[in-house]
Amino acid sequence: MFDAxxxxxPEPDARTAARCQELLDAKTKPRGSLGRLEELACRFAALTGxxxxxxxxxxxxxxxADHGVVEEGVSAYPAEVTGQMVANFARGGAAIxxxxxxxxxRVEVVDVGVRYPVEGLEGVKVRRVGPGTAxxxxxxxxxxxxxxxxxxxxVEVAQRLADEGVGLVGLGEMGIGNTxxxxxxxxxxxxxxxxxxxxxxxGVDDAGLARKVEAVRRGLEVNRPExxxxxxxxxxxxxxxxxxxxxxxxxxxxxxxxxxxDGFIASVAGLVAARLCPRVTPYLLASHLSVExxxxxxxxxxxxxxxxxxxLRLGEGSGAALAFGLVDAALRVLHEMATFTxxxxxDIPPPVR
Ligand SMILES: Cc1cc2ncn([C@H]3O[C@H](COP(=O)(O)O)[C@@H](O)[C@H]3O)c2cc1C
Ligand SMILES: O=C(O)c1cccnc1
Numbered sequence: 001m002f003d004a005x006x007x008x009x010p011e012p013d014a015r016t017a018a019r020c021q022e023l024l025d026a027k028t029k030p031r032g033s034l035g036r037l038e039e040l041a042c043r044f045a046a047l048t049g050x051x052x053x054x055x056x057x058x059x060x061x062x063x064x065a066d067h068g069v070v071e072e073g074v075s076a077y078p079a080e081v082t083g084q085m086v087a088n089f090a091r092g093g094a095a096i097x098x099x100x101x102x103x104x105x106r107v108e109v110v111d112v113g114v115r116y117p118v119e120g121l122e123g124v125k126v127r128r129v130g131p132g133t134a135x136x137x138x139x140x141x142x143x144x145x146x147x148x149x150x151x152x153x154x155v156e157v158a159q160r161l162a163d164e165g166v167g168l169v170g171l172g173e174m175g176i177g178n179t180x181x182x183x184x185x186x187x188x189x190x191x192x193x194x195x196x197x198x199x200x201x202x203g204v205d206d207a208g209l210a211r212k213v214e215a216v217r218r219g220l221e222v223n224r225p226e227x228x229x230x231x232x233x234x235x236x237x238x239x240x241x242x243x244x245x246x247x248x249x250x251x252x253x254x255x256x257x258x259x260x261x262d263g264f265i266a267s268v269a270g271l272v273a274a275r276l277c278p279r280v281t282p283y284l285l286a287s288h289l290s291v292e293x294x295x296x297x298x299x300x301x302x303x304x305x306x307x308x309x310x311x312l313r314l315g316e317g318s319g320a321a322l323a324f325g326l327v328d329a330a331l332r333v334l335h336e337m338a339t340f341t342x343x344x345x346x347d348i349p350p351p352v353r
Pocket of ligand 2: 179200201265266290291292313
């Protein structure tokens with residue numbers, strides 16, 4: 001089904017990245033002194049195929065869905081909150097709306113399977129694959145067809161955004177219980193046990209944490225997901241929003257649009273996309289390091305170093321939006337900084353005698 005998209009993801013262009021580095025080296029600063037901003041600019045050059053990429057139009061896609069595993073008492077908040085927060089996104093009052101406004105990004109909200117939706121919200125795309133997933137401690141969270149349908153929603157959204165001129169996409173999510181599903185997928189793809197990977201999400205207490213570890217353990221035992229079968233693993237212990245975001249990553253990469261991951265959950269979606277199609281991997285950028293303990297393990301798998309470490313544990317695409325500011329800064333340097341020659345600044349100091 002996705003073969004055409006998967007094979008159409010272009011490889012990063014190393015020659016264009018090298019040209020970008022030459023241009024940065026000609027700017028009035030010691031070579032390499034802008035550190036990871038220089039890396040970021042070169043990465044954009046490689047991915048977009050342009051040595052001086054334009055400052056991109058930006059969007060955060062917030063995929064929302066619910067999780068049957070919430071029945072096991074794994075979140076500090078009830079499932080109703082997912083739909084209520086979608087309404088909050090639609091009104092512009094959530095953290096992601098504020099942070100997106102700060103960096104001039106649009107917020108694209110997609111209901112891929114909210115259990116208790118607020119109907120008739122303006123600006124929310126309704127693409128519900130089901131009324132939330134099933135409880136994965138008792139059987140698969142979803143069917144393979146549902147996983148494919150949610151992936152396809154993400155591909156469609158990302159490709160439409162690219163057609164509308166968006167050049168940088170952030171991955172955001174809302175789904176009470178989704179740190180539990182993300183932990184289960186992390187166990188599958190890292191081989192680590194639940195105790196190492198499961199964190200407190202919205203802030204469960206010690207008893208809640210124990211229930212979460214146990215729910216993940218049972219989910220793995222009952223469904224037996226395998227790393228070598230990523231689509232099945234996603235269906236067995238994943239979530240509709242996770243699948244949707246994996247689709248966004250694939251769709252964006254197919255149009256040479258870099259993808260800014262957010263925290264733990266969005267990075268797990270990135271990892272799913274990378275396991276479905278390794279060619280997507282270079283398009284995935286890590287915005288920040290979440291407090292959620294499994295996040296570092298997921299980024300390790302992706303070979304990614306986070307740009308920021310702000311103690312965030314929110315989701316919604318909040319960290320991705322914040323890192324958009326760094327992308328703009330890196331690209332502005334390329335566009336606006338003077339060169340040694342242009343500014344009459346001596347490049348390499350003459351040897352001291
Ligand atoms: C009001 C509110 C707003 C949120 N925005 C993001 N999340 C975050 O918390 C949830 C994951 O944590 P857990 O697995 O513990 O349920 C997700 O919805 C995530 O996006 C929120 C959670 C709440 C309560
Ligand atoms: O890092 C995340 O994505 C995260 C962590 C806790 C709760 N919600 C999201």
